[in-house]
Amino acid sequence: MSGGPAKTKRVVIIGMGDTGVLVASRLSRDFQVTGISTKPNLVSGQELGKRLADLNWWQRFYNTPLHRFKALSSVEIRHAKATSVDLDNQTVTVLDQSKLETRIPYDFLIIASGTSNGFWRDDSLRSEADIDAQLQSDARAISEARSIAIVGGGPCGVSSALNIQRAYPDKTVSLFISADLPLPGYHASARQYYHQELINVGVRLFTGHRAITPTPAPRAGTIHFESGQSAIADTIIWSTGDRKPHTDFLPNGLLDDEGFVKTRSTLEVEGRDNVFAIGDVASTDPARSSARNWAYGVLVHNLKRRAAGRAANKRYSPPANRWGSIVGPQDTGLTLHQDSGKTTRLSRWLVDKVLLPTVVQRVIYRGVKRLER
Known part of the structure; x- marks a missing residue:
């Protein structure tokens, strides 16, 4: 009882x-x-x-x-x-x-x-089978593509561009944004930081490119921009915030x-x-x-x-500003951006062994059962 x-x-x-x-x-x-x-x-x-x-x-x-x-x-x-x-x-x-x-x-x-x-x-x-099939299909589209275009400079676009380029340095990864800097809504220091990080890792960054988003948005092929320009990619990720x-x-x-x-x-x-x-x-x-x-x-x-x-x-x-992890944990650790512009760096070991399994799963979500073997 x-x-x-x-x-x-x-x-x-x-x-x-x-x-x-x-x-x-x-x-x-x-x-x-x-x-x-x-x-x-x-x-x-x-x-x-x-x-x-x-x-x-x-x-x-x-x-x-x-x-x-x-x-x-x-x-x-x-x-x-x-x-x-x-x-x-x-x-x-x-x-x-x-x-x-x-x-x-x-x-x-x-x-x-x-x-x-x-x-x-x-x-x-x-x-659950449908979910797994979709996840595998999306990841496979990235691994098999030679050129990947990401449209939109918000956190999803920046995270996609940076992580894909780091995982596949031989691929051509292009990020098209309408503004001069990525990450609108974030503190200016975070915007400048990831603008430089994208360039450093090899992402081709195209500023001032406002895409025309068709319905449905194509997953590959040609992107048209309001300027009259266009771009072609094997895989297109639309992250325009619509x-x-x-x-x-x-x-x-x-x-x-x-x-x-x-x-x-x-x-x-x-x-x-x-x-x-x-x-x-x-x-x-x-x-x-x-x-x-x-x-x-x-x-x-x-x-x-x-x-x-x-x-x-x-x-x-x-x-006042958006905050948090923008690109997720990298080999060098996890960078957290505060709304004040300050940053905190956590080691990768701390993220994988303490932050996610203990702080997130056990404390915030109040416990997650182990996978049955």
């Missing part, structure tokens, strides 16, 4: 990516939690460059079956896609891979459904003009005391930065207060 109080309130989380898992792991002790996920794994959107250039290493820490998270042991995971939300009756309708439609009731709803951004993030229903929010299932009244969820600084959805939003899908600030910066703690605190009949009183405050 359980020695704790009965869990009478039902929380439904739409989206079990990084943020959804973190929120669920903090609520599962006090609530009946159901997580709706289009994938049976947490397939992280982090460290794209390492995923493409060093897949075996990336899989160890960034592709984790949800059943391996210890803090999710009491969470009901539904491998399905949300198709509608009934705010008045407090239900979410989902469709699973067998086309079975189910309505799930909730007392509190958390929207953490994320965004599509390039080929590596989408809301397609996939099995995010599509996964919100088609939500009532229009919850969404802003771009389709993102209208979210207050308490991470409550505007006009709804029992609906929260977090991550890339939540319009908390222009950068929609609540996927990072410990925002999950704000949401958990405020939801618990609402469940106790009290007003939310913590607010999410976005940083």
Whole structure:
């Protein structure tokens, strides 16, 4: 028998990516939690460059079956896609891979459904085998290409260019950006640092090149630019930051003009005391930065207060600049860039032996079960 109080309130989380898992792991002790996920794994959107250039290493820490998270042991995971939300009756309708439609009731709803951004993030229903096949295919496209073009100077573009060039020094890797420096939104020192790092490693950096992005964007062939110029590559990685929010299932009244969820600084959805939003899908600030910066703690605190009949009183405050790891761990270690412009360097041993398995998996995610042999 359980020695704790009965869990009478039902929380439904739409989206079990990084943020959804973190929120669920903090609520599962006090609530009946159901997580709706289009994938049976947490397939992280982090460290794209390492995923493409060093897949075996990336899989160890960034592709984790949800059943391996210890803090999710009491969470009901539904491998399905949300198709509608009934705010008045407090239900979410989902469709699973067998086309079975189910309505799930909730007392509190958390929207953490994320965004599509390039080929590596989408809301397609996939099995574990589908995920593995896609990861292997993407990595193989890089290893077999002679020339690789990356379009977009954000962290995904910079990480892809630098990691691929370091892993495959004989390949021609080109990075096309519209500005004079990469990494808009980061401190000026971080932008200058990676501008020079890209050049040092051999990436062909083309500034002032704004690409015309067709739909669908080709994975190989010709890139056309607004200037009238063009470029050809065996493999093209589009990382232009054109995010599509996964919100088609939500009532229009919850969404802003771009389709993102209208979210207050308490991470409550505007006009709804029992609906929260977090991550890339939540319009908390222009950068929609609540996927990072410990925002999950704000949401958990405020939801618990609402469940106790009290007003939310913590607010999410976005940083002045983006921060964190940009290219992931290299042979020389991991460089972390703070929003103030300062940098911290961790050794590769510390990253692989302490930071990721202990601080991230054991402390932040509250434990990950070992792989069964």
